Amino acid sequence: MKRDKIIFWITTGFIALFEGAMPLGTLLFKPEYVTLGTKPLGYPDYFAFALVIFKVLGVLALLLTKLPPKIREWAYAGFAFNLIFAVISHVVVDQNISYIVTPIVIGAVLAASYIYNQKVNASC
Numbered sequence: 001m002k003r004d005k006i007i008f009w010i011t012t013g014f015i016a017l018f019e020g021a022m023p024l025g026t027l028l029f030k031p032e033y034v035t036l037g038t039k040p041l042g043y044p045d046y047f048a049f050a051l052v053i054f055k056v057l058g059v060l061a062l063l064l065t066k067l068p069p070k071i072r073e074w075a076y077a078g079f080a081f082n083l084i085f086a087v088i089s090h091v092v093v094d095q096n097i098s099y100i101v102t103p104i105v106i107g108a109v110l111a112a113s114y115i116y117n118q119k120v121n122a123s124c
Contacts, residue, residue, distance in 0.1 A: 008116035020059030023052040083107040
């Protein structure tokens with residue numbers, strides 16, 4: 001039980017850092033860099049700004065453990081869709097292996113967070 005909680009919080013903290021804190025910091029302190037990752041893939045500028053907002057909301061949903069489980073499920077699903085489509089976009093557009101592997105690794109951490117979230121909630 002304690003091991004499950006530790007793994008859950010480590011993996012969720014990693015997701016919070018990479019999917020929430022870093023995009024939010026970019027939006028607040030260097031807004032000209034927000035579209036740096038999406039513009040080369042052909043996405044419009046407003047997509048990058050919306051993505052940052054939804055990532056921050058998703059991270060809040062994961063971190064606020066008192067929220068209803070359905071909201072947290074949707075946050076996990078949103079992150080999973082985002083990462084899947086990031087892989088597809090990079091495979092189709094630029095074929096850069098590091099850009100393809102990064103969302104796969106983050107997706108594996110997200111999966112671990114989800115699995116251990118289920119274990120922690122089942123034991124409560």
